[in-house]
Structures are given as C-alpha cells and as structure tokens.
Amino acid sequence: MTHPSFEAQVDAYLDGELAAVDARDLEEHLAQCPECTRFRDERLTLRSAIVAGIPKFLAPASLQQSVHAAARSSARRRFSVRNLWRPLALAASLAVVALGSWTLALQRSAGEALAGEVLASHIRSLMPGHLTDVLSSDQHTVKPWFNGRLDFSPAVYDFAGRGYPLLGGRLDYIDGRPVAVLVYGRRQHVINVFVWPVARGPSGGGKGEPKTRDHQGYHLLHWMSPDYTYWVVSDLGVAELRDFAHMLQQADSTATVTLPG
Amino acid sequence: MRSGLESSELARFESVVLPHLDAAYTLARYLTRNVHDAEDVVQDACLRALKYFESFRGEEETSARAWLLTIVRNTAYSAGRGQRGQDATEFDETQHSGAVADEHPEAALLRADARESIGRALERLAPEFREVIVLRELEGLSYKEISDVTGVPVGTVMSRLSRARARLQEALT
Numbered sequence: 001m002t003h004p005s006f007e008a009q010v011d012a013y014l015d016g017e018l019a020a021v022d023a024r025d026l027e028e029h030l031a032q033c034p035e036c037t038r039f040r041d042e043r044l045t046l047r048s049a050i051v052a053g054i055p056k057f058l059a060p061a062s063l064q065q066s067v068h069a070a071a072r073s074s075a076r077r078r079f080s081v082r083n084l085w086r087p088l089a090l091a092a093s094l095a096v097v098a099l100g101s102w103t104l105a106l107q108r109s110a111g112e113a114l115a116g117e118v119l120a121s122h123i124r125s126l127m128p129g130h131l132t133d134v135l136s137s138d139q140h141t142v143k144p145w146f147n148g149r150l151d152f153s154p155a156v157y158d159f160a161g162r163g164y165p166l167l168g169g170r171l172d173y174i175d176g177r178p179v180a181v182l183v184y185g186r187r188q189h190v191i192n193v194f195v196w197p198v199a200r201g202p203s204g205g206g207k208g209e210p211k212t213r214d215h216q217g218y219h220l221l222h223w224m225s226p227d228y229t230y231w232v233v234s235d236l237g238v239a240e241l242r243d244f245a246h247m248l249q250q251a252d253s254t255a256t257v258t259l260p261g
Numbered sequence: 262m263r264s265g266l267e268s269s270e271l272a273r274f275e276s277v278v279l280p281h282l283d284a285a286y287t288l289a290r291y292l293t294r295n296v297h298d299a300e301d302v303v304q305d306a307c308l309r310a311l312k313y314f315e316s317f318r319g320e321e322e323t324s325a326r327a328w329l330l331t332i333v334r335n336t337a338y339s340a341g342r343g344q345r346g347q348d349a350t351e352f353d354e355t356q357h358s359g360a361v362a363d364e365h366p367e368a369a370l371l372r373a374d375a376r377e378s379i380g381r382a383l384e385r386l387a388p389e390f391r392e393v394i395v396l397r398e399l400e401g402l403s404y405k406e407i408s409d410v411t412g413v414p415v416g417t418v419m420s421r422l423s424r425a426r427a428r429l430q431e432a433l434t
Contacts, residue, residue: 008423015397017404017419046430050398053379059286063300067282067307071274074311214401 010040014047015217016189016235023188048123051216114175115222115231119215121172122192122233125181131190132168132183142169146180154180154195154228157251164191164244184244186236191244194231198224210245212238221245225252274314278307281326284400285333291395292337294384306336327406334392334410382432390425397422 012018013026030037125131134145143156149171158166167183172194179196210221210232219241221232232245285306289299310317310332317328383391389411396402396410407422408415 005420007427008419011423011426012404012419015404015422042430043426046426046433047398049379049433050394050429054383054394054399055380056283056399057287057290057299059282059303060300063286063303064279064282066304067279068275070304070308071271071279071311074271216398217401 006036007039010036010043013188014040014043016237018188020187027188044123044126047216048120051120051123111222115213115215115220117174118194118220118231118233119218121174121181121194122218125170125172125183125192126190131170133170135168137166137168139166142166142182145169146171150178150180152180152197154182155252156182157248159184159244159247162247164247186234186240186244189234189236191232191234191236191241193248194233195228198227198229210242210249212242214238223249225249228252270315274311277317277325278310278314278329281329282307284326285329287399288330288333288392288395289337291383291391291399292334292388298337298340302333302337302340305340306333309336324406326400327402327410330396330400330402331410338388378432379429382429385432386425386428390421390428393418393422394425394429 009018009022009026013023018026030040134142136142136145137158137160139156139158143153146153146156146169156166156169160166164184164186167185167190169183170181171178172181173179174194174196177196179194182193182195184191184193210223210230213220213222218233218235219238221230221241223230223245230245230248232241232248234241236244282303285303286299289302289306290296293299293302306329310329313332317325383394386394392411393407396407402410404415404418404422407418411418413421
C-alpha cells in the first residue's frame, strides 16, 4: 500500500529532487515492491499526459510590443531622444522587433518540434523496460550492437571514471528515422544521448557550443559536431549536464569518426 | 528618485527579463484562467519588474525567470484576479505553443480526449495546487525556486505537488 509521504518521495525522486541516499533506498524498495513500482509507473504516465495535454502559451504580439515600449519609454525619459525622431525610431524598432521575432519564431518552431520529439522519447525511455535495447556498460559491446541496425556507427565512450557510467544503448526513431541513443547514468538520473549523422536529418539548427532548452523540468542540450547531431536530455542539473556534454564533445573531437560509405 | 532606466540597464532588462515573457504569460493564464486578465497581469508585472529591476542582481537565467514569475504571481493575487472563479475561458488554439501545434494530426486526435480532461482538471484545482503544477511541469522550476516564488517551505512545495498530482491522476482515471 502507498502512503502520502511515500508518494511525495516518489514524486521528488522522479523530479530529480531526492537526495542521493534517499533515492538509493527508494530504488531498493521499488525493486522488490510491485505495488510501489506500479504507483511510480502511473506517475510517469501522468507526466506524459501533462506534457501532452497542458499547453504552454505564447505571449501575444501586442503584449510583447507594449512591454518593449514600456521598457523603452522608461529609458527614454532619462536619455531623451528628440521629439521629432521619436515616432520614427519607435516604428523602426517595432519593425525590427517584429521581423526578428518572426524569423526567430520560425527557427524556434522547427527546433521546438524536434526538441518535443526528443523529450517524448526520453520520457518514454524512463518507463520500465524501455530504457535500453542493449544493456552493457562496456563500450566495446554497445558500439558493435549498433552495427547492422543503423547505417552509421556512432562513437561510444564510457565515462564511469568521471561519474557518468555508460548504461547501454537503444534504437529510437526521431522525425521518422532511426537514430542511436546512448544511455548514461549520473547518481539516480538518466541521461539520454541522441546521435545521428548531420547530413541525414533535421538538426534543430544549432552549431558549436551546446544550446540549452528547458521543458517541463527536463534540460535539453543540443549541438552539432562536423559529423553528428547531438541531443542530450536529462532531469540532471543543468551545470552537470553541461559538464557531461563537454566531456562528450572532447571525446568526439579527439576521435577520428568515419562514416561508412 | 530616478525616473527610468539607464540605457545599459534597459539592455540588461531586455536580455534578462523579456526572454521569460512567454513563461510569465503562461503562469498568468493558468492563475487568472482568462486571456484578458492574463495580459493585464503580465503588463502590470513587467512595469513592476522595470521599477525594481535595479535591485535585481541575479545572473543565472533561471533565477531571472523565478524572479519575474514571483512578481507575476503576486500581481495576479494582489489584483484578486488569481482567485476569480467561474469565468474560465475556452482553449485558444492559436496561442498554443509550437510544440503542441506541430503535432501530427493523428496523434493530436488520439490525445484530444486526455488533453481536454487533464486541462479541465488542472483548471479545477485550488490555486495553491494549480500553481505548483504550472511552475514545475510547464516552467521547469526546481523545488527551491518554487519555494521562492510561492513563499512556502520546500517541504510544503513537495507535498503540495504530490497532492496536486494525485488529484490530476484521479481525474484521468
């Protein structure tokens, strides 16, 4: 049977807010209690339902403009522009803002759709039995496993020595194409790393340094190497996730990656 | 007393606070449950934010979001608009975020039922439960940040969030 304080513990655990010691105790308990495991699974389902069913809203353009205008007039009162130029300058800045936010919105919606898919896949992977197809902390087992299942061969590294053990890998589908997913652990957190070749698919439009997004309490990091597109998702703190991304980038840049012809 | 921001402060305001306008509007929408009230609340909140901006020295992006959301929440409640009861408006499809709007039509159809009921269940929750769900699930705030925004201890955030989820779960089954 479950109990309110226990339920709050499971929620905090799934939110990544439980102390490591408590999380370990909870995991041990979950491993031997089907009823509590079922409760956890219900909460995972609820979480997907919330992600799918409760929308975020975009501030209307009129609101954005009035806030911009208020901010500017607040500044202008101090550093006054000549009255004559004021309407012109305002019109010009509104036009720039409108154009800028329009192109941004276009890029953002393509990136958002992809980010949404990656996040949905991450959440799905947290349900029992969905995390890994090949369960191994040995990179020499995981890498060959992808051979024959994908037409590219992602580099696989184990960062166990630095606190991010490789847990395994799986195939997933993003935007209708098979992609490689490498699964890493960090304390009680799961990190999914999505990899696919740059030339093959949509990438979400980012280069070089990882770009961070936050969705429903998860952090998504995205970047592109010369050969691969990377998406990293976890509920781990964003600072640690960035460290992890940099490790991955370093490892990737020192390896020679070849795409099978 | 100063009458406005220095231009460097304006640039800082625009880069630190304005990126969170969608988050501010989303919170206001769920607190007021009304499109027009939500716009008024965000506008008032931004004016307050401008006024107090010089005292804000947070550097992390997330703390700027929590700071703005705190002002939005206080504005909504002080105007009594967060409490307003029965005038919930229908969904405005044009204002859904891209992530929802870009969904495949079949998936959207399959999900329409669940969405309607969980959306309605959220609207029916008492404000103190509704706000923790929005702050956690939609805005992605940590328990500590939610505690800062709502002014209750972290332990209370944890138990409210759990009770709120239990109620949403009941609504789904």
